[in-house]
Amino acid sequence: MYCDKPHVNQLTALLKAYPIHHVVVCPGSRNGILVHNFHAAQFVVHPVTDERSAAFVALGLCLSTREPVALCVTSGSALLNTLPATAEAAYRNLPLLVISADRPQEWIGQLDGQTLPQCHALMPYARSFQLNEWKTATEGQWNNLLINEALLQLKQNGGQPVHLNVPISEPLFNFHTENLPQERLIVEEYCQEEGGFSPATLAQIQAAELPIVIMGQYEKGALEAVAALEANNALLFLPEIIAGQTGSWRSNILEHWLPEVDFQPDLVIHIGGNLVHKQTKLLLRKLPSCPVIRIEPSPALPDTFRKMTKVIRTSPENALKQLAGITGAKAKVVEWKKRLDLCCDCTLHYSPQRYSDIGILHALRAVLPSDCALQVGNSSVIRNAAHYFDLHNRRLFCNRGLNGIEGSLSTAVGYALGYEGMTFCLIGDLSFFYDQNALWNQQLPSRLRILLFNNSGGQIFYRLPGLDQTPALSPYIAASHHTSARGVAESYGLTYLAAHNYEQLGPQLERFLDPQEERPVLLEVFTQREDNENERIRIKEYIKAYFYGKKMEQD
Ligand SMILES: Cc1ncc(C[n+]2csc(CCOP(=O)(O)OP(=O)(O)O)c2C)c(N)n1
Numbered sequence: 216m217y218c219d220k221p222h223v224n225q226l227t228a229l230l231k232a233y234p235i236h237h238v239v240v241c242p243g244s245r246n247g248i249l250v251h252n253f254h255a256a257q258f259v260v261h262p263v264t265d266e267r268s269a270a271f272v273a274l275g276l277c278l279s280t281r282e283p284v285a286l287c288v289t290s291g292s293a294l295l296n297t298l299p300a301t302a303e304a305a306y307r308n309l310p311l312l313v314i315s316a317d318r319p320q321e322w323i324g325q326l327d328g329q330t331l332p333q334c335h336a337l338m339p340y341a342r343s344f345q346l347n348e349w350k351t352a353t354e355g356q357w358n359n360l361l362i363n364e365a366l367l368q369l370k371q372n373g374g375q376p377v378h379l380n381v382p383i384s385e386p387l388f389n390f391h392t393e394n395l396p397q398e399r400l401i402v403e404e405y406c407q408e409e410g411g412f413s414p415a416t417l418a419q420i421q422a423a424e425l426p427i428v429i430m431g432q433y434e435k436g437a438l439e440a441v442a443a444l445e446a447n448n449a450l451l452f453l454p455e456i457i458a459g460q461t462g463s464w465r466s467n468i469l470e471h472w473l474p475e476v477d478f479q480p481d482l483v484i485h486i487g488g489n490l491v492h493k494q495t496k497l498l499l500r501k502l503p504s505c506p507v508i509r510i511e512p513s514p515a516l517p518d519t520f521r522k523m524t525k526v527i528r529t530s531p532e533n534a535l536k537q538l539a540g541i542t543g544a545k546a547k548v549v550e551w552k553k554r555l556d557l558c559c560d561c562t563l564h565y566s567p568q569r570y571s572d573i574g575i576l577h578a579l580r581a582v583l584p585s586d587c588a589l590q591v592g593n594s595s596v597i598r599n600a601a602h603y604f605d606l607h608n609r610r611l612f613c614n615r616g617l618n619g620i621e622g623s624l625s626t627a628v629g630y631a632l633g634y635e636g637m638t639f640c641l642i643g644d645l646s647f648f649y650d651q652n653a654l655w656n657q658q659l660p661s662r663l664r665i666l667l668f669n670n671s672g673g674q675i676f677y678r679l680p681g682l683d684q685t686p687a688l689s690p691y692i693a694a695s696h697h698t699s700a701r702g703v704a705e706s707y708g709l710t711y712l713a714a715h716n717y718e719q720l721g722p723q724l725e726r727f728l729d730p731q732e733e734r735p736v737l738l739e740v741f742t743q744r745e746d747n748e749n750e751r752i753r754i755k756e757y758i759k760a761y762f763y764g765k766k767m768e769q770d
Pocket residue numbers: 592593594595596618619620621642643644645646647668670672673674675676
């Protein structure tokens with residue numbers, strides 16, 4: 216029988232699966248249930264009373280067995296005594312895993328015995344992971360990820376010590392659990408630049424019926440590899456608008472269609488940084504069994520879909536190259552590609568009904584030069600842009616790393632300073648006014664164009680179900696205002712243009728796009744919140760209807 220603490224059983228199961236074989240244990244009550252579990256799970260257990268010595272014994276075991284060894288100590292000063300051996304392990308690149316039991320945080324500093332801040336106590340020699348005594352499944356998944364990350368760290372940098380701090384609250388000693396849980400173990404694969412995936416990974420991809428490649432933010436194109444990947448039809452490629460590849464219409468179409476459709480990939484290869492779209496993320500989190508292989512060049516472990524079972528340490532370019540080498544068309548890939556690609560240009564046939572942010576992007580898309588750069592602001596603008604700007608020759612950027620609105624205009628200015636072509640900054644009003652100081656720059660290039668969507672506040676907040684229930688929405692949450700950028704533009708020496716309707720927009724766009732303008736140009740388009748919201752819902756309906764072959768009546 217195992218103990219009744221789910222997080223302790225989870226840790227035991229993962230140590231077993233990793234696998235750790237040897238555990239050096241020190242006496243104590245708080246760590247007693249950990250020791251009980253290690254004994255019950257038939258680890259090779261070595262008792263040593265003095266923690267300082269025990270840690271060196273574990274270090275010696277690392278040397279003789281050439282594998283990671285765990286050391287389990289109780290709370291308080293017991294942990295501090297492991298520091299000399301941990302430091303030695305750090306300088307010797309030895310994978311020593313120090314597991315400390317901890318008392319509840321609220322007793323720190325309350326004159327309670329053996330209670331001190333334990334997390335990070337072994338820094339800088341060992342990275343610390345603070346586990347949690349989870350109650351919900353989501354917290355349990357997070358704990359699983361933390362343990363996996365700690366275990367993977369043991370082998371990084373040629374081997375290193377790691378500290379796992381395990382809070383254990385009372386009651387401590389109940390042992391009624393028959394089996395250890397089935398826990399997700401994340402395995403790590405190293406793949407040199409230009410190197411290939413392991414045979415196991417290739418076999419896993421080959422065996423899947425609908426393997427998909429989800430690609431988030433990435434700034435470098437990989438056109439050749441992507442072309443081969445597309446031609447092979449062995450994987451369904453779903454890049455996002457900020458992935459720097461062509462084909463982002465697919466993820467945009469899926470985003471609007473997914474809640475209704477039976478899309479069941481059975482393997483995800485996850486490349487790149489942040490995503491804009493939400494539905495795919497939510498769907499993949501919900502799918503009961505769809506393993507995720509994460510391509511990750513850094514030591515990080517982003518488990519975006521909560522299903523990662525493997526991390527491959529290689530660059531996105533190399534991963535795409537390897538994926539491009541996988542041949543053998545799959546029926547489900549071909550079928551889904553066909554369905555999605557039939558709609559690739561559907562938004563271009565869409566006729567916006569109202570003068571709105573989406574309608575203006577529709578108009579801009581038709582006249583924008585293909586060889587310019589786009590710096591797109593966060594919030595509604597990047598989502599609306601996803602309908603219209605698949606890459607072609609353009610470069611598209613967005614500060615999506617943190618999704619902040621504070622620096623989009625400054626980033627566009629910086630980009631324009633270093634780019635010989637035209638830079639178009641598409642930005643919402645709150646993002647613009649927040650960052651207007653970006654225009655206070657003596658070198659502001661005349662190649663810079665700013666399209667400011669002034670919808671009098673944070674439009675995005677009107678999309679959030681339930682938020683319309685509060686009277687605080689308009690004045691405080693969406694920060695409604697009636698400010699215009701005219702004064703700002705003029706005081707910083709920009710050419711200022713404005714459009715309140717389509718009649719005004721046409722000629723203003725013409726001037727806006729003129730590369731001969733001697734000053735940077737700001738075009739402020741004033742739209743109404745209700746029109747924007749109606750158009751957003753309408754284009755969504757249109758995309759869905761297009762899929763089902765029922766072209767929507769457009770007028
Ligand atoms: C620095 C920072 N502060 C606050 C937020 C929260 N936030 C997200 S979207 C948004 C509103 C953006 O409004 P706007 O730029 O006008 O775009 P719209 O949705 O109206 O097109 C805010 C305040 C954020 N992302 N970043």
